Amino acid sequence: GQNIDQPTEMTATEGAIVQINCTYQTSGFNGLFWYQQHAGEAPTFLSYNVLDGLEEKGRFSSFLSRSKGYSYLLLKELQMKDSASYLCAVRDSNYQLIWGAGTKLIIKP
Amino acid sequence: DGGITQSPKYLFRKEGQNVTLSCEQNLNHDAMYWYRQDPGQGLRLIYYSQIVNDFQKGDIAEGYSVSREKKESFPLTVTSAQKNPTAFYLCASSQLAGDVWLQFFGPGTRLTVL
Numbered sequence: 001g002q003n004i005d006q007p008t009e010m011t012a013t014e015g016a017i018v019q020i021n022c023t024y025q026t027s028g029f030n031g032l033f034w035y036q037q038h039a040g041e042a043p044t045f046l047s048y049n050v051l052d053g054l055e056e057k058g059r060f061s062s063f064l065s066r067s068k069g070y071s072y073l074l075l076k077e078l079q080m081k082d083s084a085s086y087l088c089a090v091r092d093s094n095y096q097l098i099w100g101a102g103t104k105l106i107i108k109p
Numbered sequence: 110d111g112g113i114t115q116s117p118k119y120l121f122r123k124e125g126q127n128v129t130l131s132c133e134q135n136l137n138h139d140a141m142y143w144y145r146q147d148p149g150q151g152l153r154l155i156y157y158s159q160i161v162n163d164f165q166k167g168d169i170a171e172g173y174s175v176s177r178e179k180k181e182s183f184p185l186t187v188t189s190a191q192k193n194p195t196a197f198y199l200c201a202s203s204q205l206a207g208d209v210w211l212q213f214f215g216p217g218t219r220l221t222v223l
Binding site for chain 2: 004008031033040041042043044045048050087089091095096097098099100101102
């Protein structure tokens with residue numbers, strides 16, 4: 001079966017750095033996505049990786065290792081508004097998105 | 110403003126009743142999707158449509174039906190055959206951004222069956 005694992009919940013301090021990990025086992029791989037979802041709202045796109053390495057976008061970076069089936073999302077200079085769930089999704093060989101359950105990130109002052 | 114709208118935001122129904130969730134987009138996207146989100150689980154695909162008058166079942170289509178008569182609209186009907194319909198329902202459409210197909214989501218409808 002296809003599986004994506006993320007920690008259920010993480011806590012970090014305002015101004016700090018946090019790394020959210022995602023491991024996957026899917027039938028094929030055609031890219032990995034990170035989305036942010038505030039409670040009760042729509043997920044919004046953060047980043048995309050298809051090749052190994054680091055993609056940087058302002059305070060957010062995402063890393064991919066296809067051989068290890070592993071990705072992480074790195075959030076720097078945390079702000080209170082970053083409190084949200086972060087969803088990892090992999091596009092499989094049928095070009096369908098397989099979604100992780102999400103990591104709820106709690107930011108404390 | 111271009112975007113995806115879902116209505117209503119909150120919906121309550123009695124057990125045994127069918128209910129239709131609305132999804133409209135003015136982004137001119139061909140592909141549209143319906144997902145269900147439950148606590149502690151990833152988004153699960155119910156149905157998707159890549160073109161008008163055509164749609165395919167996703168992983169959890171049982172108890173649901175859809176139609177795609179217009180490019181802008183992709184309504185989802187939750188029938189009485191769906192055993193556990195209480196959930197947060199998300200509609201999405203996709204667009205090619207560079208060389209990546211990105212999905213964009215509507216605000217969601219929270220359905221509670223009493």
